Each structure stands twice: as C-alpha cells, then as structure tokens.
Amino acid sequence: MGPAVRAMPNPVDAATARGQLAQLTVVEEVTPPGYSRTKFPHWTTQAGTCDTREVVLHRDGQDVTQNAACQAVAGTWYSEYDGATWPDASDLDIDHVVPLKEAWRSGADVWTTAQRQGFANDLTRPQLIAVTDNINQGKGDKDPGKWMVPLASYRCAHSRAWVQVKDYYNLSVDSAEKAALGGILNSC
Incomplete structure (x- = not known):
C-alpha cells in the first residue's frame, strides 16, 4: 500500500x-x-516507490489496489470533468488544473526548477486531479477563457481551484481568462 492518502484538497469558497x-x-x-x-519535473517520488501520479490515483479512486511498485492495478475512478467512471487507471490522466504551459505563460518562466517541480507535484492545493484522459488532452494548455470543464456542475469547483492555485503561486491571468472565471464564480 502506498503513502497515507486523503481527499483532493477542497478549493476555497x-x-x-x-x-x-x-x-x-x-x-x-x-x-x-x-x-x-x-x-x-513531475511525478516525483512521494514515498517509497509511489510517485505523485500514483498518489493521486490512489487518493481519487475507490477500492484502489496497488502492486509492489505502487501502480494502481484495480479500482474505480470518477472523472469530475465529464462524469464518467473508469475501471482502469490507464483511462485516466492526472490533470494539472493550471496546466504547466499556462503557468509558464503566467510567470513560472522566471521560477527555479525547484519551484516548478513543487508546482507540478502539488498535493496540498487543488492542483492535481484524476480525470478522463481524452478530456484532459482536449484541454491541453488552455485557460478557462478558451476551455471549460464539460460537466457544468463541476465548473464552479474547477474555477475556484484555478483561482486558488493562480493566487497561491502569484501567477497572472489574461483578460479573457479573468472574464470567464468571473462569470462562473459570480454564479456559484
């Protein structure tokens, strides 16, 4: 069994x-x-043989079984982005709520490698979540001005998480991103 797990941190209200x-x-x-x-640098070792990806899969899944290498070999995962449930961890990506390239464009280009590694493996803030792989790939490096979570009931939580992460890391927003986030947050 991997390291102690907990639920994904709830975003600010x-x-x-x-x-x-x-x-x-x-x-x-x-x-x-x-x-x-x-x-x-991402998917760094968190404990023993467990890297960040495996910790998130264990944390976000139900009845997750891990092998000796800490890889999820059984369980079920619910993707908050699209409402799909998956019985195979290979159908999931671990999404950086604020994508790495978006962070780079927003100020992480001047960070140290250690700061970028901390951002890419942040288990303390609502920055990492297991979601349907093709939904995450469709998101790519887009911000909420260009892409929004398909499942409308999760948009408020996603926007709260996005803003919390941007605020914590002192990252900038562009005007379309800010307008989109403001529209969602005003309806929460």
Whole structure:
C-alpha cells in the first residue's frame, strides 16, 4: 500500500475565489521562449516507490489496489470533468488544473526548477486531479477563457481551484481568462 492518502484538497469558497481573482495581475499572455514540459519535473517520488501520479490515483479512486511498485492495478475512478467512471487507471490522466504551459505563460518562466517541480507535484492545493484522459488532452494548455470543464456542475469547483492555485503561486491571468472565471464564480 502506498503513502497515507486523503481527499483532493477542497478549493476555497466562491467568495474567497472572487476576492483572489480581483487581486490577480492581468497580463495579456504570450509564451516566453524556452518552454519545455521537462522544466517542470513531475511525478516525483512521494514515498517509497509511489510517485505523485500514483498518489493521486490512489487518493481519487475507490477500492484502489496497488502492486509492489505502487501502480494502481484495480479500482474505480470518477472523472469530475465529464462524469464518467473508469475501471482502469490507464483511462485516466492526472490533470494539472493550471496546466504547466499556462503557468509558464503566467510567470513560472522566471521560477527555479525547484519551484516548478513543487508546482507540478502539488498535493496540498487543488492542483492535481484524476480525470478522463481524452478530456484532459482536449484541454491541453488552455485557460478557462478558451476551455471549460464539460460537466457544468463541476465548473464552479474547477474555477475556484484555478483561482486558488493562480493566487497561491502569484501567477497572472489574461483578460479573457479573468472574464470567464468571473462569470462562473459570480454564479456559484
């Protein structure tokens, strides 16, 4: 069995997220040169043979069984993004709620490798969640101004999480992203 697990951290409430969103710096985003996913070391070891991906799969699943290498070999997972339930961990991606490239465009380009590694493996804030792989791949590096969670009932939680992560890491937002988040948060 892997390390002790807990539920995904709940995002801040809507009122707090609205306040945080109001304080975020608005910058029209361009992608600074030099982005590479490898500049965000991810799926680092958390305990024993368990890396961040396996910790999230164990945390977000039900009746998860892990092998000696800490890989999820059985269980079920509910994807908050689309409402699908999966019996096979290979059907899931671990989504960075704020994608790595989005973070790069929003200020992480000036971080140290250690800061980017902390961001990419953050189990303390609502930054990592197990979701249907093709939904996550469709999201890619898009922000809420360009992509929104398909399951309408999860949009408020996703927006609260997005803002909380951006606020904690002092990342900027662009105007379309801020407008989209504000619209969702005002209806929460």
